[in-house]
Amino acid sequence: MQENILRPEQKSDLELLGRIPEIKQFYLAGGTALALQIGHRYSVDLDFFSVKKFSTARLLRNLQSAPTCIKQSISKGTLYVLLNGVSCSFIAYPYPLIDEPVSSPWGIQLASVKDIGAMKINAIGGRGYRRDFVDLYCLTQIRPLPVIWEDFKKRYSGTGLSLSHVKKSLVYFSDAEKDPLPNMIKRVSWKKIREFFEKESKDLSI
Structure with missing residues (x-):
């Protein structure tokens, strides 16, 4: 567990x-x-x-x-709250996990990289923030994009999502380029x- 990506107040929140x-x-x-799980950048929210x-x-x-x-x-x-100044969201999300969650030192379950990759592709299919592209790219360094794509199709099967639209979204960068790069630990190039x-x-097959 790469706890160095957390600020002290985030650790307190997780506890x-x-x-x-x-x-x-x-x-x-x-x-x-x-x-x-992969230690590629610093955390912003929960x-x-x-x-x-x-x-x-x-x-x-x-x-x-908590005061x-x-x-x-x-x-x-x-539900959206600030906890110790950290933005925290709690969302009902009716798409079952396709992999076992990961344990953490705080007694909180983490989605596996398999599920997170699927969710990142889904997010890019909506409104892709630059951080979503960065996260997905960093994940592809340990899990190939075609494999993540199949994870995405499995997790969101039967939802009516347009695979052709989502595939096109993976090369639509106009909205993402309005955002700053996340605070990275591993160096990445937006051009790359x-x-x-x-x-x-x-x-990618549709």
């Missing part, structure tokens, strides 16, 4: 969250969960997902037992990332 019973139904995903529905009001009450918790927004199946996806996405 706190690991003691809240409702968190047991969630898993940590996104760039932070990936960075904890994104939690649950396959099951949950009470946002009850979870918020438990989180507000550093500030509610940002709440709606059905979605673009060239990689332009070349490697051509042969």
